[in-house]
Amino acid sequence: MGVRLYVEVKKREIGFGMYPLCIDTIDKDVVDIENFDVSTGSIVCVEGAEQDTLSSQLAPKLHNHKRIHTPNDVIEDIRALYGIDISYKKVWRAKERTLEIIRGKSANGYRQLPKYLYMLELVYPNSYIRMHKSEENKFMYLFISLRPLMRGFDYCRPIVVVDGAHLGGSYKGTFVSASTLDGAVLQNHTNEVFIGGSIPGHVVINRDREAADDNLFRDYFSATPRFNDAIFRRRYRMSRNLFLRIVDAIKDHDTYFEQRIDALGRFGLSTLQKITAVFRMLAYGLPADATDEYMKIGESTTIESMKRFCRAIVEVFGERYLRSPTPNDVARLLHIGEQRGFPGMLGSLDCMHWKWKNCPTAWAGQYAGRSGSPTIILEAVADYDLWIWHAYFGLPGTNNDINDLESSHLFSNLASGIAPPAHYVIQGKEYDMGYYLADGIYPKWSTIVQTIRDPHSQQKKYFAMKQESCRKDVERAFGVLQSRFAIIAGPSRFWRKEVLHDIMTTCIILHNMIIEDERDLNAPIQDAIEAPTPTIEMVVDENLRFEQFLARHKKIKDKNAHFELRNALIEHLWEQRNNFEN
Structure with missing residues (x-):
């Protein structure tokens, strides 16, 4: 028959009585509890068919607060010891009652708070400890900020994360905490340096960075370097003079790249070590810790150098090497386009995707396009010598080229009336807007010239061949860009989208700098054409400006003008071909 077990707690204090464990059995006779030892948690059973002595598995295990003893564990223990099955609900009640016997009621804990706070104030003087009560003298909330912890925030990074956790059980309420990241050396607004001390668990490796710096200098930067200019060009993707020019500009812009002396009087990492490690990651797509073997620079320092270098490149060289075409640039591009058979051409337009390996899971659906992997789109315009005149990066990979064109700023200056003039003549008709060569997915605008998908006549076939030949400029630019900087050819391992934007922009700027440094100025197709600076008069009337x-x-976006321009180019190219043959 069913049995209910009871715990009788016998202590010297008067007032203790029976406390039910609420455990029902199915095949045991009625038993009573004779003794319950609070110090050990043992339960002694002496009543029943035969007097028997048992040792309960519940209370001793609940004495150890570091061990989690679930009701399911109790059910298994009771089944193993007594051969009976009990419900989960009854075991849970028994566990709660046993914890109350061992530790007391939760309300008693609040009565001990004044003593606890008094001891905290004695041990940690000048701490901020406040307990708030209601007008009825009921506890509301407690705020504790110990002085050592307050002082510790001075040596942490200036980012504080505040979070809360809901308390279960009898206490309810919310536990709120503020935390931050430790920093070994930080600088405040007065440029005073604070030393945060050792980081727990941090392993110090004697990398001998001074010897690595000397070895790097002898290999590439001494008066008689071990590796010649050709090897330097292959490993740094540029000439030595251009690299040193970049190093000097970055060092002057950001003091992070200056070589410093630590507290022991040792020289820190040199400018060449940090920037060379960055170039190894950009050029070869190496992970950050792979640069440690030769540069003797840690992984976290390499990542920090990468982020700072890319930001400095954008700030120092972005205005010049990511500029929109100036009047002289437009005149030169028009002259080159006319020599190639396309008067009015300013370049070719297309998009490429960069795979984002560490895309946040919540964004994966937004950035995963037809490839199935998260990607970010780069829209670019390149000319015949692979100079990238326009770069728009950041749109999720689920978009197509049309969406990217609609959201980019490619034609913003032209629509605002501040773009340089582009005057040219085709078949006796004058035009005042340049155009870009693109593939068939782009819309039929007057500023975009597409190929003919299925040409039938000889004139259209010849036009399609010439258009697709010149349009490959941007495809070649993408190929050279990924070949020079393998970091954008493979999947990105960075987390933040802002860092990816800086890396892509840096690669484009360095690409244009290399183009400028290695451009063959004697090539006949690069004849410079000077153009007068346009005078733009802005209309004062806002309504007229808007119109x-x-x-x-x-x-x-005139579709009819698109077809008229394409037909004029078809006739122009065919006449040019006939004249060449004659």
Whole structure:
């Protein structure tokens, strides 16, 4: 028959009585508990068919607060010891009652708070400890900020994370905490350096960075380097003079790249070590810790150098090497386009995708396109010598080229009326807007010239061949860009989208700098054409300005003008071919 077990707690204090464990059995006779030892948690059973002595497995295990003893564990223990099955609900009640016997009621804990706070104030003087009570003298909340912890925030990074956790059981309420990341050496607004001390668990490796710096200097930067200019060009992707020019500019812009002396009087990492490690990651796509073997620079320092270097490149060289075409640039591009058979051409337009390996899971669906992997789109315009005139990076990979074109700023200056003039003549007709060569997915605008998908006549076949030949400029630019900087050819291992934007922009800037440094100025196709600086008069009337903007915007997207321009180019190229044959 069913049995209910009881715990009788016998102590010297008067007032203790029976406490039910609420355990029902199915095949045992009625038993009573004779004794319950609070110090050990043992339960002694002496009543029943035969007097028997048992040792309960519940209370001793609950004495150890570091061990989690679940109700399921109790059910298994009771089944193993007594051969009976009990419900989960009854075991849970028994566990709660046993914990109350061992530790007391939760309400008693609040009565001990004043003593606890008094001891904290004695041990940690000048701490901020406040307990708030209601008008009825009921506890509301407690705030504790110990002085050592307050002082520790001075040596941490200036980012504080505040979070809360809901307390279960009898206490309820919310536990709120503020935490931050430790920093070994930080600088405040007065440029005073604070030493945060050792990081627990941090392993110090004697890398002998001074010897690595000397070896690097002898290999590439001494008066008689071990490796010649050709090997330097292959490993740094640029000439030695251009690299040193970049090093000097970055060092002057960001003091992080200056070589310093530590507290022991040892020289820290040199400028060449940090920037060379960055170039190894950019050029070869190496992980950060792979640079440690030769550069003797840690993984976290390499990552920090990468982020700072890319940001400095964008800030120092971005204005010049990511500029929109100036009037002289437009005149030169128009002259080159005319020599190639496309008067008015300013370059070719296309997009590429960069795989984002560490894309956050919550964003994966937004960035995963037809490839199935998260990617970020780069829209670019390149000319015949692979100079990238326009770069728009950051749109998720689920978008296509049309979406990217609509959200980019490619035609913003043209629509605003501040773009340099682009005057040219085709078949006796004058035009005042340049155009870009693109593939078939792009819209039929007056500023975009597409190929013919299925040409039938000889004129259209010849036009399609010439258009697809010149349009490969941007494809070649993407190929050279990924060949020079393998970091954007493979999947990105960085987490933040801002860092990816800086890396992509840095690679494009360095690519243009290499193009400028190695450009063959004697090539006949690069004849410079000077153009007068345009004088732009801004209309004062806002309504008139808005109407002009709408007119220019409509003119850019004119579908009829697109076909008229393409037909004129077809006739122009065919005449040019006949004249060449004659």
